[in-house]
Amino acid sequence: MLLEVMNIRKTYGKVVAVEDVSFSIGRGEVFGLLGENGAGKTTTIKMLSTLATPDSGRILLNGRDIRKYRRETRKSIAVVSQDMNLGYELSVFEVLYIYALLRGIRNSKKLIDETIAKMGMTEKRNSKVGTLSGGQKRRVMAARAMLSGAELIFMDEPTIGLDPAVRREMWDIIRQMQADGRSILLTTHYTDEAEYLCGRVAIMEKGRIVSMDTPQSLIDCAGAFAVDINSRTLLFRDNDAADDYIAKESLTGHRVRRTKLDDVLVSSIGRAV
Amino acid sequence: MTEALMGTYAVFYREMLIFKYKLMRLGYVFYSVSTPILYLLAFGLGFGSRVQIPDYGAFLIQGIVCMSSMTNSFNMVSVSVGMGRLHSGEFQTVLTSPVKASAIMRGLVLSGVVRGLFASTMILLAGLFVFHVFPFTFVAFVALVLNTAFFSAAGVIIGVVIDDMENHAVLTNFIIMPMAFFSGTFYPVDFLPHWLQKLVWLLPLSHANKLIRAGELNAETLPSFILLLGLTAVCFTAGTFMLNRYNE
Known part of the structure; x- marks a missing residue:
């Protein structure tokens, strides 16, 4: 297993955000977390991506505890967050170039241009992020994850607010990532998306996983x-x-x-x- | 380039790009230096000849340069970190990358130093234009670098701990502004009541002002230099520690 999550719990004051959550993700698997707002999906991703520390439980990536091996974990993961966290003043190329530097990717310019082309964004290479449509911004965020070379990508509601056609384009990108050998943890509100993309899904409610299996088995x-x-x-x-x-x-x-x-x-x- | 240097450069380069784009909007330049220049004109032209301070124009320029370096470096870094963390989520992209906390800290502090020095240069140029003096030395430059580094590091800490941008405004009003007015910006600290002087000498800006005006490192100014250097090191270490232990 690439990722093993064992009985993690997270509270904020008296509010229990995540309670006794366990699951695992295999290599090349797309795993879905379904649930309504406040179900604990984003908090789970925050813990898995080292932004939040669980109160209890363990998270292993490649068999290593992510709390002890933070930097190694961060080398292996990429996060496509719910927020459009790109920097509105920057151009598409600049966003990706800075990200490549953060990831320690040397001589990245050619790779960035290839990634931009793969996303069908070549004509927008020098456009400011603030001038892009919602779908284009999401593609830049996905491009960043692709560029990272991460083996595990966390995608937190990557198609929220997109129109149906653009949502399907994002599905193609996610499928492409999977074909490239990446594992993906996808949180979504859209069950059609989970049904189409995910090998297995877990349904979360009030911080707990209430059921988990393949969509058809569920x-x-x-x-x-x-x-x-x-x-x-x-x-x-x-x-x-x-x-x-x-x-x-x-x-x-x-x-x-x-x-x-x-x-x-x-x-x-x-x-x- | 090592990975740590690449990380520092990434953070610094991003901040500088945003700074460049802001500078290209003239309104931003006006906004960032208008208040200090207003102080310079109001205090310099209004009090200049009546204040019992020799060469008050130069004194005032040095004080306002020091104050602007503080406010610009502190505000730019704390707002960048705070907004990036609480609103856009851009800071989380940096935090989830494999860059070491110390490298992130270096990049942010460097960017704050550049922004603080830029604002200082604008004030110095305005002072040259209004009072025809350019009261600046190498020691003043070193003091400014230390001052901006300290307040940039403090800006990172504040940006990381605040849970609302309103708190940032409160901190600015209750800490930064009083520091600007009491630390020898507009008049020597000696003018203050004795009990208040003791408090004011605990503030880093007072020591930065002293260094900038002294023009040389001697027995009197060396303690201020060492104190400012020490405070910067403490703040940098604390900021690195907080980035390392960041937990949402």
């Missing part, structure tokens, strides 16, 4: 068939069970369909996200 476990009744959705293990329920309750105006990860998330945390 769906099968919760019930592969969904019955929508007004704004409510009930999950059933198969079509017959759904039909029996409909007949028994004499339901009308309902809809039967295949369960989606969205339904699992709603049923796991007990309310719509």
Whole structure:
């Protein structure tokens, strides 16, 4: 395993932000953390990326405790944060050049230009970040992670606020990173994104992981068939069970369909996200 | 270049790029030096001939140069770190990179020194224009470097500890501004009541003012130099320690 997270806990005063969270990420895996705002996803990423120290529990990267091997950990990770943390006055090239210096990458100019080209941003190379669209800024952030050479990339809601077409472009970039052999921890609100990208997902609620498996296993476990009744959705293990329920309750105006990860998330945390 | 030097250069280069772009907006230059130049004109032209201080124009220029070096280096660094940490999240990008805390500290302090020296130069030029004097020596330059380094290092510490940018304004109003007014910027510390003088000599800006005006290192000014050097080292070490132990 590349990353092993064991029973981590983090509190802020009396507020328990993360409680007894454990999971692992393999090499080349895209692992998803799903949950509503305040579920503890960002705090988890902060602990994994060495920005926050857990109150208890252990985090191992390549078998080494990240608290003891901070610099080595930081060499192996990159963070694509929720904030557009690029520096609005700087150009795309400058942002990447400074990041390359921070990562200790020598003679980086050619590599930066290649990365910019890979992101389809060549014409924006010298544009100020402040003049870019939301999608372009996200691509620059992804370019930074790609440039880093990190084996584990934390992506905290990388598609939040993007329109559907640009979201799909980001999905392609994430897939490309995975194809390059990177492991990715992805937090997201979007279940379609998690379903498309993640090999496994963990659903978080109130700082805890309430379920964790492959998207399809989570769906099968919760019930592969969904019955929508007004704004409510009930999950059933198969079509017959759904039909029996409909007949028994004499339901009308309902809809039967295949369960989606969205339904699992709603049923796991007990309310719509 | 070693990795540590690359890290220092990355932090310094980023700050300098942002500084360059700000300088290209003339409003920024005006904003950063307008208040000290206003002090220079108001105190120099208003009190100049009435104050019992020989060559008050030169005295005032030296004091305001020292004050501007303090406010510019402190504000620029603390705002950059504070805003980058609390609002844009840019500082977290630096913290999660493999750069050593001491290298980050070096880059930030260097950038604060450059900004402080830039503001000082502007005041010196304004003083030359208004009072036709240029009261500056090599020792004054060394004192300015130390002063800006100390306040830049203090700026890093404040930028790391504040949890709201409003706290930054409070700190500036209650610590930096009183220091500017009581540490010998506009009049000698000797003019103050005896009990207050004792307090004022605890402030680093008083020693920077003393050094800048002395023009040479001698038995009287050497303690101020050593004190300023020591305080800078302490602040630098404390800032490095805090960056090392950074925990959100």
